Amino acid sequence: MSNPFIQQNIRAISFDLDDTLWDNRPVLMAAEQIVFDWLTSNYSRIGETYDYESVHTMRHALAKARPDLRHDMTRLRKELLRQIADTTGYDDSLVEPAFEVFIEARHRITLFDDVLPTLENLRKRGYLLGALTNGNASIQRLGIDHLFDFSVTAEEAGAAKPDPRMFELACQRSGVSTREMVHVGDEPTTDIEGAQSAGITAIWMNRGGIEWQMDSPPDAEVRNMSELLDLAGAQHPPGIKSPGR
Incomplete structure (x- = not known):
């Protein structure tokens, strides 16, 4: 594969968050267990009606039944909590405190060891750095927002990757053209195909060393x-004033 940094005048690099900058599966599993334990401790009928696995299955069914919520994980999680409350005879006053328990645990992440030094190095070289996520992880809440010049969530864009609207909004916020940005992510469809469909160079973060299964390859791996x-x-791009800084 060719090196897009040599072939193009790359000025900005956007990053997926979950499973690109940290291992997200154990984080979400732990957060879901923590909020389930909190619910069953404070609302006994929930524990009599549901177990962890049934709630997990219920969330997937809700996401499938409500495509309008797929770009907003916070609304999806809160709707799940409302349904749990309704089916067990509680009112929705439990939704907000239960979600706060979840979202606090959801941010107990551990960055991969190579993330911070690389982001710091890239910033020193003059690249604009951005975060693009379909989830509800917040770089502000994680305390890493100082490493990024722009960020885009699916909720803000009104659509989730691979929808090009997320990538178009990233270009607007960074002040660069699609040809001047590369996107780095782990997911072949949402990150790689999504970026390429928006005209943005896509770099596959393949930490597991697995074989590419899609028809069209990433621009780099x-x-x-x-x-x-x-x-x-x-390539060492010239210094660029960061948006809003």
Whole structure:
């Protein structure tokens, strides 16, 4: 694969968050268990009606039945809590405190070891850095927003990756054209196909070293952030004033 940093005048790099900058599966599993335990401790009828697995299944069914919520994980989670309350004879006053329990646990992440030094290095080299997420992880709540110049959530865009609206909004907020941005993500459909459909160069973060299964390949592939840094090091863009800074 070619190096887009050499072939193009790349000025901005956007990153997926979950499973690109940290391992998200254990985080979500732990958060869902924590909120379930909180619910059953404070609302006994919930524990008599549901177990952890049935709530997990219920969430997936809700996402399938309500495509209007797929771009807003916060609304989806709150709707799930409302349904749980309704089916067990409680009112929806439990929704907000239960969601706060979940969202606090959802942010107990551990960045991959290579993330912070790479982001700091890229910023020093003059790249604009952004975060693009379909989920409800907040770079502000995580305390890493100082490393990013722009961010876009599916909720803000009104659509989730692979919808091009997320990538178009990222370009607007960074002040660069689609040809001047690369997107880095782990998910072949939402990240790679999504970025490419918007005219943005897509770099696949393949930390697991798995084989590419899709028809159209990514523009480049890296196994870790150090390899990304090696690609980006081939070009040193001129200093650019960060948006809003």
